[in-house]
Amino acid sequence: MPIGPEVILKPASAWFVLLTLLIAIGANLLPLTGTTLLLRPDFVALVLLYWCVHEPRLIGVGAAWLLGLVMDVADATVFGQHALAYAVLAYAALYLRRRILRFPLSQQAAQVVLLLLVCAAIVAFVRVIGGASFPPWMYFMSPFIAAALWPLLSVVFQAPQQPRRSDSEL
Amino acid sequence: MRHIPAEPPAFFHRGPSPLARLTFFGVISLALLFADTRFRYLEQVRYVAGVVLAPVQRLILMPRDAILNVATYFLDQQELLKRNADLERKLLQQAPVVQASPVLRQENERLKSLLDMQARYPGAATAAEALYTGRDPFSQKLFIDKGSESGLVPGQAVIDANGVVGQVTRVYPRMSEVTLLTDKDHAVPIKVERSGVRAVLFGAGAGRLPELRFVAPSADINNNDVLVTSGIDGTYPPGLAVAQVASVERETGQMFARILARPLAGADRSRYLLVLGKVAALPPPPEEPVQADSVKRGKGGKGRRAKE
Numbered sequence: 001m002p003i004g005p006e007v008i009l010k011p012a013s014a015w016f017v018l019l020t021l022l023i024a025i026g027a028n029l030l031p032l033t034g035t036t037l038l039l040r041p042d043f044v045a046l047v048l049l050y051w052c053v054h055e056p057r058l059i060g061v062g063a064a065w066l067l068g069l070v071m072d073v074a075d076a077t078v079f080g081q082h083a084l085a086y087a088v089l090a091y092a093a094l095y096l097r098r099r100i101l102r103f104p105l106s107q108q109a110a111q112v113v114l115l116l117l118v119c120a121a122i123v124a125f126v127r128v129i130g131g132a133s134f135p136p137w138m139y140f141m142s143p144f145i146a147a148a149l150w151p152l153l154s155v156v157f158q159a160p161q162q163p164r165r166s167d168s169e170l
Numbered sequence: 171m172r173h174i175p176a177e178p179p180a181f182f183h184r185g186p187s188p189l190a191r192l193t194f195f196g197v198i199s200l201a202l203l204f205a206d207t208r209f210r211y212l213e214q215v216r217y218v219a220g221v222v223l224a225p226v227q228r229l230i231l232m233p234r235d236a237i238l239n240v241a242t243y244f245l246d247q248q249e250l251l252k253r254n255a256d257l258e259r260k261l262l263q264q265a266p267v268v269q270a271s272p273v274l275r276q277e278n279e280r281l282k283s284l285l286d287m288q289a290r291y292p293g294a295a296t297a298a299e300a301l302y303t304g305r306d307p308f309s310q311k312l313f314i315d316k317g318s319e320s321g322l323v324p325g326q327a328v329i330d331a332n333g334v335v336g337q338v339t340r341v342y343p344r345m346s347e348v349t350l351l352t353d354k355d356h357a358v359p360i361k362v363e364r365s366g367v368r369a370v371l372f373g374a375g376a377g378r379l380p381e382l383r384f385v386a387p388s389a390d391i392n393n394n395d396v397l398v399t400s401g402i403d404g405t406y407p408p409g410l411a412v413a414q415v416a417s418v419e420r421e422t423g424q425m426f427a428r429i430l431a432r433p434l435a436g437a438d439r440s441r442y443l444l445v446l447g448k449v450a451a452l453p454p455p456p457e458e459p460v461q462a463d464s465v466k467r468g469k470g471g472k473g474r475r476a477k478e
Contacts, residue, residue, distance in 0.1 A: 026226075026230060029226070029227060029230050030230060031227075031230070031231060031234065031301070031302030031303070037303075037307055038307050057184070060188065060191065061188055061191040061192050061195055062191060062195065065195040065198075065199070068199075073215075073216060073219040073220070073223065074219075074223055074227075075306055077306050077308075078203060078206050078207055079202045079203065079205070079206040079215075079216070080198075080199040080200070080201075080202030080203040080206065081203065083195070083198075083199045083202070084195075084196060084199035084200070084203070087191075087192055087195040087196060087199065088192065088196070090188075090192075091188050091189070091191075091192040094188045095188070124308075126203060127308045128308075130203070130207045131207070131354075131355070132308035132309055132354060132375075133308065133354045133374075133375035133376070135307050135308055135376070136307075136376060136377060139307055
């Protein structure tokens with residue numbers, strides 16, 4: 001749903017989607033430590049969720065799974081951990097996209113929090129089953145921070161899709 | 171009233187439905203997880219991917235390094251002079267130990283050869299710099315900037331000026347992954363410097379102090395005792411400082427004492443680390459004896475001992 005009520009958006013370009021995903025991967029690779037690392041939102045999950053909700057034909061479960069594999073390799077974690085979490089996230093986004101898009105931006109963030117919490121919980125669950133210790137509770141604060149970024153993200157990502165004003169408009 | 175579906179019926183079929191895709195990818199993910207955690211089939215894949223991603227990771231580190239360099243450039247001259255004086259004083263304090271060390275080592279080797287014992291000193295050490303900590307909040311790892319090209323192999327001990335940092339676990343061409351002392355899967359055989367009690371220090375995960383497990387309540391360990399490596403098991407060379415005991419709890423009715431220790435390394439967040447050469451390999455352990463002997467042997471090896 002576009003930001004303003006009367007605006008019809010141009011379709012999103014595939015290159016732009018790819019660019020945003022690459023920037024998100026880069027942001028996930030930032031070398032942070034300690035509490036900052038725990039609180040850092042999963043940018044790839046957030047951007048993935050955005051594109052699954054707004055452009056479901058471009059990014060689906062398969063693309064999400066591949067992105068998850070890339071994140072697993074980059075982060076030296078167990079193979080398949082992020083892949084599974086992102087695939088489930090993409091599926092939930094595809095199922096709930098109509099409901100999410102019906103709300104104004106601020107309330108969309110509230111729904112996005114739940115999806116990102118599920119994603120983080122799957123990541124933690126898989127690691128704990130694999131033998132790691134349970135993460136500190138601050139790890140589950142990062143979806144809230146990510147969801148707080150959702151309105152800003154929506155505005156920024158829809159900027160290239162705004163229609164050009166023609167001079168002949170009254 | 172008939173149930174109204176949430177989604178309209180699909181007008182255009184674009185390949186498998188999302189649920190079918192999820193099931194497919196979910197099964198593949200679980201298979202990958204199983205293969206990775208149990209069988210370690212994917213180490214090669216991870217190695218290749220690590221090599222490919224290394225330049226990308228260096229690129230992302232560049233802004234941080236640039237900022238750090240600018241910060242050090244503007245360091246106050248007074249601050250630099252003070253640091254210099256501190257370092258010189260420390261060097262002076264350690265001078266007698268350093269100068270006596272080759273003589274002591276020779277004497278030790280001679281005595282050991284007299285007793286027909288094998289001297290096990292580590293080979294040459296490699297200096298390395300810490301790049302960044304691992305981005306996985308579930309395990310405690312550190313990345314250093316030396317890899318297999320510099321001759322590193324998994325299993326080498328890593329220390330800093332104050333004590334043991336951890337152990338090299340994975341080696342890439344230009345980078346290595348070091349598992350820290352505080353990692354949940356990490357154990358160091360230690361010896362209390364004061365009393366000689368031997369135990370094993372287990373990491374307890376992020377934000378928690380490592381603990382000595384399976385120590386009898388009667389063992390001679392007190393607060394602020396320094397723990398050093400005992401050299402058993404051939405991984406860590408003996409005599410390296412590891413941690414300092416932070417708390418000892420001996421509750422009646424508990425079979426073991428609960429002892430927490432604070433690691434000594436990284437106290438000043440040093441970036442410069444030393445990777446020690448591998449200790450000479452131990453002879454292989456003896457074969458399991460027949461049942462009649464096993465009763466007499468009892469618990470050997472790294473178990474706790476009240477006396478040396």
